[in-house]
Amino acid sequence: MTEPVRIGIIGAGMTGLSCARTLKDAGHTPVILDKGRGIGGRLATRRADNVLQFDHGAQYITAKTEEFQKLIESLVSVDAAGAWDMGERTGFVGVPSMNALAKALASELDIRRQVQVNSVTETEGHWSLEIDKDTLVFDRLIITAPAPQTMALLGTDHPISKQIAHVSLLPCWTLMAAFDDEDDALPASHRDPDAPLAWIANEKTKPGRPGRTAFVAQASSDWSEDHLELDKAVAADLMLSELCKTLDLDRGKVVHIDAHRWRYAKVGTPLGQPFLSNASKTLFLGGDWCLDARVEAAFQSGDAIAETLLNEL
Ligand SMILES: Cc1cc2nc3c(=O)[nH]c(=O)nc-3n(C[C@H](O)[C@H](O)[C@H](O)COP(=O)(O)OP(=O)(O)OC[C@H]3O[C@@H](n4cnc5c(N)ncnc54)[C@H](O)[C@@H]3O)c2cc1C
Structure with a gap:
């Protein structure tokens, strides 16, 4: 009897999950490793004070392709996603939180959380992953970390790293x-690409959310770059001033404030193809950074890797 092919995936974001789902549906048993406490990567939700929640990563999803449209429909059919009327347009969000999308995709997958891979090396056709004092070995390895982190894992001198060196991600x-306010007249969203806060989401207008007045506000890429190394509390304070000014909110009614710095948030320069692989097709690199700054691009990358791998196995 032939031994099953050991497939390792670094990253439980949309790329890793969509790849793993396709492989699992074809009868394989990929192992996903993620350094995070939860799953979903940038499909992220922060909870606070038992009654508050914030989707502080991806805001909503839309589909350009039939395949992603089908995925959204399947997530809606199991109540893991719902339509969000943002005022200027309608998109879909996870229900009851953005990372519910990831949780729905993760069902029955072998996902190992809080496992930080420190380096990967190829030895005799296998891939060894160094994790603290442990080593895990796989026959096929799929890395879905943002491009700069993928280069750090492989080493910048690795030939495949050189092919992704031009990819950029913006903070x-x-x-x-x-x-502490129940003003229901506030807009569902506010977009102004030229302002310090380029996007504001009124969390309670999304389906299935707690009824508290809570906002997620994203600074523009320029503002984020200019203030990248600020202390978190200082950045939060500056952004809160902008939020109150923009929506005419009373700063005295703030009951919770926090900030998160995404160093690799949105794709600036993409790779321009769905994934990269080495000549022997034992190593695959994927992520949103291959195509576009969107969850759908991550889905396409992960799915394309899985389809290619299935043709090889
Ligand atoms: C603030 C913000 C707003 C956004 N808004 C939208 C939006 O409205 N609509 C939209 O479509 N897209 C949006 N995006 C982009 C979207 O979130 C991404 O395109 C998508 O989630 C990327 O998925 P991914 O799987 O490629 O990467 P990620 O989600 O980043 O997943 C990579 C995973 O790899 C793990 N990892 C990395 N290195 C290691 C390691 N060494 N060991 C173990 N694990 C590791 C990470 O923990 C992470 O979970 C937004 C992103 C941000 C940050």
Whole structure:
């Protein structure tokens, strides 16, 4: 009897999850490793004070392709996603939180959380992953970390790292703020690409959310870059001032404030193809950074890797 092919995936974001789902549906048993406490990567939700929640990563999803449209429909059919009327347009969000999308995709997958891979090396056709004092070995390895982190894992001198060196990801400082106020007249969202806060989401207008007045506000890429190394509390304070000014909110009614710095938030320069692999097709690199700054691009990358791998196995 032939031994099953050991497939390792670094990253439980949309790329890793979509890849793993396709492989699992074809009868394989991939192992996903993620350094995070939860799953979903940038499909992220922060909870606070038992009654507050903020989708501080991806805001909403939309589909350009039939395949992603089908995925959204399947997530809606199991109540893991719902439509969000943002005022200027309608998109879909996870229900009851953005990372519910990831949780729905993760069902029955072998995901190992809080496992930080420190380096990967190829030995005799296998891939060894160094994790603290442990080593895990796989026959096929799929890395879905943002491009700069993928290069750090492989080493910048690795030939495949050189092929992704031009890819860039832009930072995003994100504010999470809640107010002791029940003003239902506030807009569902506010977009102004030229302002310090390029995007504001009124969390309670999303389906299935707690009824508290809570906002997620994203600084523009320029503002985030200019303030990248600020202390978190200082960045939060500056963004809160901008939020109150923009929506005419009373700063005295703030009951919660926090900030998160995404160093690799949105794709600036993409790779321009769904994934990269080495000549022997034992190593695959994928992520949103291959195509576009969107969850759908991550889905396409992960799915394309899985389809290619299935043709090889
Ligand atoms: C603030 C913000 C707003 C956004 N808004 C939108 C939006 O409205 N709509 C939209 O479509 N997209 C949006 N995006 C982009 C979207 O979130 C991403 O395109 C998508 O989630 C990327 O998925 P991914 O799997 O490629 O990467 P990630 O989600 O980053 O997943 C990579 C995973 O790899 C793990 N990892 C990395 N290195 C290691 C390691 N060494 N060991 C173990 N694990 C590791 C990480 O923990 C992470 O979970 C937004 C992103 C941000 C940050």
